[in-house]
Amino acid sequence: MKPSALALLFAFASVVSVAFAEETTLAAKAISAQVVVYGDTSGGVAAAVQAARMGKETVLVSPVGHLGGMTSSGLGWTDIGRSAILGGVAREFYHRVYLHYQDEAAWEWEARSDFNNVGQGAPALDDKTQLAMTFEPHVAEAVFDELLKDAGVQVVRGRIDLADGAVKDGRRLTALRLEGGGLIEGDVFIDASYEGDLLPAAGVSFRVGREANAEFNEMGNGNTGQRRTHQMPDGVDPYVVARDASSGLLPSVNATIGGPLGSADERLQSYCYRLTLTDVPANRITIAKPEGYREADYELLFRAIEAGHRWPFFTTSLMPNRKTDTNNNGGVSMDFIGGNYKLDEDGKTVWSWVTLDHAGRERVAAAHKKWQLGLLWTLQNHPRVPAEIRRRVAPWGLAADEYQDNDTWPYAIYVREGRRMASDFVMTEGHCRNQLPIDDPIGMGAYTLDSHNTQRCVVDGVVRNEGDVQLRLTDGPYKIAYRAITPRADECENLLVPWALSSTHIAFGSIRMEPVFMILGQSAATAASLAIDEVIPVQEVSYEALRERLLKDDQRLEVVAE
Incomplete structure (x- = not known):
């Protein structure tokens, strides 16, 4: 089949934009x-598009050199909760994407009629709705x-430059400093990175880790x-030599x-x-044994199987053309648990x-790749x-026609959580459950x-996983505050943070979904443009003016029927 027009655009734009960008930087x-806008994430793209459209x-x-963050790095089975929250650039x-798959040329590896067409809800x-939530x-x-x-x-x-990333004049950022010394000067800056890397550079307070439940009257935070979910099977021995504590863990x-139930710590979710x-x-690359493979690294897997676990070990959520969005699923799976931090004996971050x-x-990131x-x-x-497990997993391999300039491996690791800004207003579990009011909404969330x-x-002599939370929201979509x-x-006074926003760990667990990131990216850019027009700090932007423009641009600030 001939490639679709969108596929041809992809091949052209990827080469040209990156080459131009490198030349510009140097x-x-x-x-x-x-x-x-710092960050080539989905929210970063939405923010940049909106700012440009506002003149x-x-x-x-672009730190990665490819646009879209996780949305174009494998997260194609979209976490959203309710598509009714989508408006503006996100909905566009x-x-x-939906229109792309109406073209028969888009279906290279399976017939459109064979696609199961299953998404999340x-x-x-x-x-x-004419929306594609799987792609x-x-x-x-x-x-x-294209956008x-x-x-x-x-x-x-x-x-x-993570050591010296910003130039400030009083309370204003004047420039972003890149590795190699290049400066990007601006009037308003938007941190659209998953890590919140502009926060420390700009002198903005932030948190890392989990708050105690008691701090914000929550139920799902802390230890x-x-x-039960994504838990180890019963009876998995934690020691190198089974039942011999002297052999080490x-x-x-x-x-x-660690601490008692609900207590705070500095751990990051995996x-x-x-x-x-x-x-x-015809499109499958066989999984090869990674260089430096150690059987001992998978002893927990072997013991989980010996304890009776047979499936799942990962998801095979289907996207078009017989491809998966493969995510963590189970007690031993794709998550490299504990691989993104190290704490000392007092529980403080090393x-x-x-x-x-x-x-x-x-x-x-390389260690995560090796694990997976x-x-x-x-x-x-x-x-x-x-x-029987080997036979079940045997058919799967890496898709040869994805990430072709990165050895068919996704461009971005899923940084589910990094820094979270500590501002005067904090989104909490109560806001997500619609138990606390929001009077300055700039978008909505709806996910668990x-x-x-x-x-x-080690708990009672066996291996247990700790940290997984899956709490459904039963009171409908919730509002997210401009503050x-x-x-x-x-x-x-001239920075906006649509991803690493001011939120508790557990509230962020819902807000952090990619569609919401695009929504908040657009809203941040709208506020940035209004602040520039009025020559005022972003904190002084009139919410009435902001709301009026957001609604004009089809942002959804209240639920509408689909």
Whole structure:
């Protein structure tokens, strides 16, 4: 079949935009714009598109070199809760993806009629709403490329200097400093990174880890104890030599669970890559044993199987063309639990993903890749894995036509949580449950209060996972406050933070979903543009004026029927 027009755009735009961006970064010591967006994430793209559409000269700084963040790096089975919250640029994105799959040329590896069309709570390709909530990574990237091209946004390739990332004049950011010394000057800045990397550079307060439940009168925060979801099977021995404590603990197992139920700590929920697998032989790359593979790293897997666990070990949520969005599922799975931080004996951070430099993050990401590839190889090949499990996993391999300039591996690791801004207003579980009022909404969320496991530990002599939370919201979509994306005025007056916003850990577990990121990115850019027009700090933007423009641009601030 001939490639679709969108696929051709993808192939062209990816090469041209990255090459241009690298040339721009190297050729100029300073670039100026009215709105500077740091982060090539989905929310970063939405913010840049909106700012440009409002007539503002806009620069998007691209640390990865590919647009879309997790939405174009494997998270194609969209977590949303209710599509009714979608408006503006976010809705436009999912609609454009839907239109792509109406073209017969888009169906290369399966017939459209063979696609199961299953999404989360709604059809994957919904003819009623004309939205696609399930899609291939390269299609998502092509749509993001198209949106930026149509809006006329300049993309600059570069990463923030994590040691000295900003220039300030009093309470105002004047420039973002990149590795190598290049400066991006601007009037208003938007931190659209998953890590919240502009926060420390701009002198803005932040939190990392889990608050105690008592701090904000919550139920799902802090140490969770032993919950049932994504838990180890009963009876898994924690020691290198079974039943011999003197032999030491298995890799990634902690001696204790830490503090009491609901207590605070600095642990991060686990990360993984969202893999794009396929069982189509002509498009499948066989999983090879990763370099440096150690059987001992998978002893927990073997013992879980010996304790009776047979499935699941990962998800195979289907996207079009017989590809998966493969995520964590089970007690031993894709999440590299505890691999994104290290605490000392007092429970304080020795290092974590957010404290590392770029090289350190690359090492941690490589360890996650090795874990996930090793897990798949083990499940497909190791003699300690029963034959029926090996047969079940055997058909899956990496999709050869995705991430072709990255060895068919996703561009971005799923940083489910990094820094969270500490501002005057904090989104909490009570707001997500509609128990507390929001009078300045800039968007809505609807997904479950969700956190992945943060650690493995010994409880009563066996291995247990701790940190997983899956609490459904039964009172409908909730509003997200403008105040939650604005820093304290005495810290920085021209920065907006649509992802690493002011929120507790458990509230962030719902807010952090990719569609909401796009929604908040657009709203942040709208506020930035109004602040520029009025020459005022972002904290002083009139909410009435902001609301009027958001509604004009089809943002959904209240639930509407689909």
